Amino acid sequence: MRRPNILYLHSHDTGRWIQPYGHAVPTPRIQALAEQGLLFRKAFSAAPICSASRAALLTGEYSHSGGMMGLAHRGWQLLDYEHHLLHALAGAGYRTALVGEQHLSASPEVLGYDDVLPVPDTTQEHVAPTAAAFLRERSGDDRPFFLSVGFFETHREFREAAPEEARYVQVPGNLPDTPQVRADVAAFKRSAAALDVGVGTVLDALDGAGLAEDTLVLLTTDHGPPFPGAKATLTDRGIGVLLILRGPGGFAGGRVSDALVSQIDLFPTIVDLLELERPPWLHGRSLLPHVRDATVEVNDAIFAEMTFHAAYEPQRAVRTARFKYIRRYDDEHVGPVLPNVDDSPSKDVLTGAGWAERPIPPEQLYDLHFDPGETVNRVPDPAYAGVLDELRERLDRWMRETHDPLRDGHVLPPDGALLNARHQRSPREPTYVFEGGAGI
Numbered sequence: 375m376r377r378p379n380i381l382y383l384h385s386h387d388t389g390r391w392i393q394p395y396g397h398a399v400p401t402p403r404i405q406a407l408a409e410q411g412l413l414f415r416k417a418f419s420a421a422p423i424c425s426a427s428r429a430a431l432l433t434g435e436y437s438h439s440g441g442m443m444g445l446a447h448r449g450w451q452l453l454d455y456e457h458h459l460l461h462a463l464a465g466a467g468y469r470t471a472l473v474g475e476q477h478l479s480a481s482p483e484v485l486g487y488d489d490v491l492p493v494p495d496t497t498q499e500h501v502a503p504t505a506a507a508f509l510r511e512r513s514g515d516d517r518p519f520f521l522s523v524g525f526f527e528t529h530r531e532f533r534e535a536a537p538e539e540a541r542y543v544q545v546p547g548n549l550p551d552t553p554q555v556r557a558d559v560a561a562f563k564r565s566a567a568a569l570d571v572g573v574g575t576v577l578d579a580l581d582g583a584g585l586a587e588d589t590l591v592l593l594t595t596d597h598g599p600p601f602p603g604a605k606a607t608l609t610d611r612g613i614g615v616l617l618i619l620r621g622p623g624g625f626a627g628g629r630v631s632d633a634l635v636s637q638i639d640l641f642p643t644i645v646d647l648l649e650l651e652r653p654p655w656l657h658g659r660s661l662l663p664h665v666r667d668a669t670v671e672v673n674d675a676i677f678a679e680m681t682f683h684a685a686y687e688p689q690r691a692v693r694t695a696r697f698k699y700i701r702r703y704d705d706e707h708v709g710p711v712l713p714n715v716d717d718s719p720s721k722d723v724l725t726g727a728g729w730a731e732r733p734i735p736p737e738q739l740y741d742l743h744f745d746p747g748e749t750v751n752r753v754p755d756p757a758y759a760g761v762l763d764e765l766r767e768r769l770d771r772w773m774r775e776t777h778d779p780l781r782d783g784h785v786l787p788p789d790g791a792l793l794n795a796r797h798q799r800s801p802r803e804p805t806y807v808f809e810g811g812a813g814i
Contacts, residue, residue: 377466377648378622379512379589380520381580385569386424386475386529387605389598390616391546392566398544399566403574404618407593409628411620412665416631418676418693419597420638422605422612423683424477425450427596427637432478433457434641434656437679438778438785444682446479449791449808455479457655459641460487463520466650471508474501475524477596487522496526498572506579513583523576527569530600530716532561539563547747548603548611550727554719562599590621590647594637600716602724606683608691608700609748613678623647624665633664634695636676657776677772681785683714684794684801688780692769698748699765700738703780706796708733713794713801725799739765786810 393401394408395415420430421437429442429452437443441453452458458478460470464486471489474496476482482490491508493500505523512519527533540560545551573593580586594617598604604611615637619625623643638658645652646660663669675694680687688703709730715721739752739762752758773781787793792805 376516376588377468377518379518379585380463380468380644381509381576381589381591382520382522383525383573383576383591383593384428384475384523385525385527385595387597387600388528388566388569388595388616389604389611390614391528391562391599392570392616394618395616399563401566401570401573403570403577404593404616407573407577407591407620408618410626411591411618412625412627412629412631414617414619414631414633414635416633417594417615417617417635417637418610418613418678419615420613420636420677421679422597422607423680424596426680428477431594431637431640432459434459434638434653434658436638436657436677436776436778438681438780439655439657439776442478443785444787444791445684446477448682448684448793448805449788450682451788452478455484455486457653458485459644460485460520460522462641462645462650462653463648464488466648467517469515469517469519470522471519472522473504473508473524474522475526476522477524496524498525498527498568498575501525502572502575505576509576509579509583509585512585518588525569525572527572528562528565528599530718532558533564533568535560535564546599546601546604546611548749549601549720550723552723554723558601558719562601586621588622590619590623590625590644592640593618594640601718602715602721602729605716606680606687606714608678608680608689608698610693610698610742610746611748613691613693623662631664633661633670633672634674634676634693635661635664635672636678639672675768677769679778681780682787682791682793683711684805685711685713685796685798686784686787686793687711687714687796688785690769690773690778690780692765692772693742694765696741696743697761697765698738698740698742699762699769701766701769702734702736703784704796705736708736710734711796712799713796713803717800717802730799737762 426437
């Protein structure tokens with residue numbers, strides 16, 4: 375029997391800030407996809423930064439295990455590019471193709487795709503038509519395909535919004551409701567609308583080529599939106615992601631799942647669906663038993679990490695259905711590491727109010743049932759001492775079992791990596807090249 379095609383659609387910095395998750399951010403084509411497939415309401419990335427999260431999804435191993443502990447365009451690489459999902463699929467007879475964003479290597483040719491489709495940039499105006507043309511050409515091809523379609527949207531800089539568009543927007547709950555923040559959110563909405571157009575263009579081509587019924591569509595993003603307190607943090611705002619699947623395997627019917635899942639579970643799911651041998655390095659769990667109603671839960675906890683973004687900021691987290699524990703491992707810098715926060719009008723509002731001087735506790739524990747916004751740290755509360763001890767031990771055990779180098783002390787970047795200093799205020803400030811022995 376012919377194996378299904380796999381269409382992997384992925385955006386930049388969107389989180390769950392779109393229509394199917396209840397936000398006032400109209401994305402009608404993505405909404406329609408959700409109504410045809412299966413939407414996961416509690417899906418999380420394994421890291422809140424671009425390369426590390428994508429690496430975890432596409433290799434099925436945590437970013438510290440696979441080597442991608444920073445950004446590919448700043449000098450980080452996978453330890454073994456053969457661990458990429460495309461190689462397992464190529465070995466099963468798939469034609470593999472890439473168009474648009476990939477963010478796992480400085481050069482896409484390193485990855486090993488059969489086809490890297492050229493585009494002048496990775497905005498949807500160029501990526502979507504190129505992907506659509508590839509799909510139209512597949513209608514007579516006997517080989518199943520794996521097509522990775524990466525959109526720049528909703529990364530900064532956003533699309534420009536008209537001033538009147540900012541009048542009625544809802545700002546994220548962790549940000550002040552000011553004219554500057556509202557204008558910032560309005561521009562994000564413009565970018566989300568562009569993303570929706572691109573997704574629709576690709577899905578229309580899939581339908582037009584008669585391939586939809588035999589294709590697993592996987593739509594997700596790398597991490598949370600690029601606002602302060604979201605992207606590059608281990609809050610749910612930073613690691614919570616949209617995840618919608620449609621196609622063979624039970625991903626149909628407009629269903630919604632409340633299971634706790636990680637993007638690291640997607641590689642094992644695809645292996646399970648295609649009945650391939652499971653590679654020994656995979657850390658995640660297949661979603662198929664859950665999708666087919668054989669089990670209620672997938673994970674009783676998910677884990678996430680950040681080590682480098684523009685600057686060094688080592689931290690790890692464990693999240694259960696009710697609790698979140700975050701541990702920061704940098705005793706030398708106790709406030710926000712501002713180069714790791716994308717420059718924006720929202721950031722300007724916070725820094726203008728003294729955000730840079732506000733300390734961040736080295737340990738944070740949140741009761742997500744009573745505090746879903748993660749604002750009240752329960753570490754000092756004796757009523758939560760048992761939960762704190764349990765999650766401390768659980769996080770340490772995960773780090774030990776996955777051979778996290780952070781357990782042994784500060785992690786050094788690779789030689790030649792580009793870094794910002796932690797005391798800087800913007801990722802656009804001058805960087806330095808790390809050479810063995812230099813401070814981080």
